[in-house]
Amino acid sequence: MIPVKGFDGKHVAVFGLARTGLTAARALLAGGAKVALWDENAEARSRAAAQGLPVVDLSKADFAQFDALMVSPGVPFTHPTPHWTVRKAQTAGVEILGDIELFARTVNAVDPWKRPKIAAVTGTNGKSTTTALLGHILKSAGKDAHVGGNIGAGVLGLEDMHGGAVYVLELSSYQLDLTSSLKADAAILLNISPDHLDRHGGMDGYVAAKRRVFLNQGKGDTAIVGVDDAWGQNICTELLARNGRTIVPISAGRSMGRGLYALQGVLYDAIGERVTEVADLSRAPGLPGRHNWQNAAAAYAAALALGVSPQDAADALMSFPGLAHRMEDVGTVGRVRFVNDSKATNADAARQAMSAIPKFYWIAGGRPKAGGIDSLRDLFGRVEKAYLIGEAAQEFGRTLAGAAPVEQCGDLLRAVDAAFHDAAAKGRDAVVLLSPACASFDQFPDFEVRGDAFRSLVHGLATTPRQAAS
Template identity: 70%
Template sequence: MIPIRGFEGRKVAVFGLGRTGLTAARALVAGGAQVALWDDGEKGRAEAQAEGLALTDLNTADWSDFAALMLSPGVPLTHPKPHWTVDRAKASGVEILGDIELFARTLALVPEHKRPKVAAITGTNGKSTTTALLGHVCRMAGRDTRIGGNIGFGVLGLPDMHGGAVYVLELSSYQLDLTSSLKPDAAVLLNISPDHLDRHGGMEGYVNSKKRILLNQVKGDTAVIGVDDEWCQRICTEITAANRRTIRPISASKSMGRGVYALQGVLYDATGERVMTVADLLRARSLPGRHNWQNAAAAYAAARALGIPAEEAAEGLMTFPGLAHRMETVGQIGRVRFINDSKATNADAARQAMSSYPNFYWIGGGQPKAGGIEALADLFPRINKAYLIGEGADEFGRTLEGKASYVKTGTLEAATAAAYADAAASGEDAVVLLSPACASFDQFSDFEQRGDAFRAAVEGLVRPAARGARA
């Protein structure tokens, strides 16, 4: 745990008692703060009480007593409308912040010789893979590496700081909205495409949230920015003109005079006096496809910014074991392979997986995002058949009508069984791909639970198949 500094003896309101809120509450108490905890749901309040943490009904509390409101990132700050705690905090002049900001303020109070290195990663797609990949590279290079934020552990639940540590943090747009003073040694902005627009009031608000990762960098810090989309390309141009830090553009689609880029699976470093070949990513089994080449370029550039030698960074890329729920092979029955890409919660993320296979049996649907899957129309010819689940089934069916064969199966388990039956009947090597292009909240608590349910459904198919083979 990282005890929070700067709030000793002061009272901090904590709203939202999921993983982030409870972790922040523990860290605040460990640092000497007094906490007032509340959640609109009975489940969150019960979990806090089960840990022996006292509750304070923030509906009736005196907000003038609070030094700050620690808001969990899932709670609306501005859109579709501010949560009632946000209105109460603003009315009382109480500062609103998140767990990453608490981390940043504690970091700023650490003496320079004891201060760890920090890499922060964001983007619409690929941030979890890049975070895990950079963490793996750092560990393979012998660094004391802590990985967290929007992936795995909440940042404040990671081990305490020391001068030799490296924190590799995935940051969502929700977390960045609540962060104002973080100054990462390496800030990574992978890409931007429309997502979470309801929470940010439109595309401009979403882009501005992502840009906050670069907010406080100064000379000596490094910004790693993907330039394969128009929004990030514009941001890269803007901060290059500001000339305050080292800029490392990255690309998976073009060569560049400076930066790190991948062409046809070969990674190049053009940050020095000559272009250097880094690695043949076609040999990296856990990094298939152009989107993963961008992730590899970003992780390599960030690793170099953290002081890891080029040879060690390249070796780390090649030994990466992969990330759960992102193009993860979870089973094979005969000639049918099952790919878990539950992390693909929007169309752009699903495109990355769908582009990696010439044809597949596709499981899609869930809680649809704005725009649905219309942007994937060029990939519909690759779909042997689609199996549609959840709230998005009707909408996706209308989009696929006349363009790809589909059936509405309702549940993930039924979709998996139906897809396997059709794939096995083809008599050919086949891929069953779960890449939903939707949020999971209509049927699951998160994409991880959805991916685990897919794995369980595949295992349920494997057992009868194994019994049949023995018979």
């Protein structure tokens, strides 16, 4: 745990008692703060109370007594409307922050020789894989690396900081909205496409949140920017105009005069005076598909900025095992292979897996994002048949009408069973792909639980396979 500095003796309200809130509350207490915890979910409150944490009904509390309000990332800050705790804090003049800001202030409060290095990773898609990959490279090179944030452990639940450590943090736009003091030695913006627009009041707000990953950087720091979309290109141009830090553009599809880029799977380093070949990523088992070329370029660039040698970084790219729930091969039953891409919570993320597999039986649906799957029409020819689940099922069915066969399954159990039956009946090698292009919250707490459920269902098929023609 990282005890929070700067709040000793102060009174902090904590709203949202899932992983982030509970971890932050314990870290605040360890740093000498007084905390008052609340959640609208009675079960969450009971769990906190059972752990001996002070639960206080914030809806009845006088916010003038608090020095700060710590909210979990899922709590609306500005849009669609500010959460009632946010409004109460604003009325009382109470500062509002998140756990990443608590971490940043703790880093800034320690002596310079004790401060760790920080790598911050964001982007609409690929940030979890890039974060895990960078952590893998650093650990493979003998660095004392700790991975967390929006992936794995909450940042304040990581091992306490010390000189020589490196914290690799995945940051969502929600977290960045609540962060103002973080200074990343290496900051990565992979890509931007429309997502969470209701939460940020539109595309301008979403882009503004993402670009906050570069806040407070200066001389000696490195900004790594994906330039395969217009938003990334613009941000990279603006950063280059300001100078003051090292700028490394990255691309997964075109050569550049300076930066890192991949062409047909081969990663090239054009940061220095001459272009060198880094690695043939098509031979890296944990990095399938073009989208992973961009992830690899970003992680490689950040690793170099953090002191890893080019050879060590290249070797670690090839040994990366991959990330759970992201094009994860979870098993083969007969001649049917099952791929878990549950982390594809929007159409752009689903595109990455769909583009990497020539033909597949597609399980999709959940709670839809703006635009649905309209942007994937060019890939519908790859779909042998679609098995639709969740709130998006009817909408997705209308979009797919005439382009691919569709079966309305409702839930994941029926979808897996139907897809396996149809794929096995073909009597040839086939792929069943769970790449929902949707959030999970209509039927599952998060994409990880959805992916775990898919894996369990596949393992159930493997132990009691049904006859293909039954």
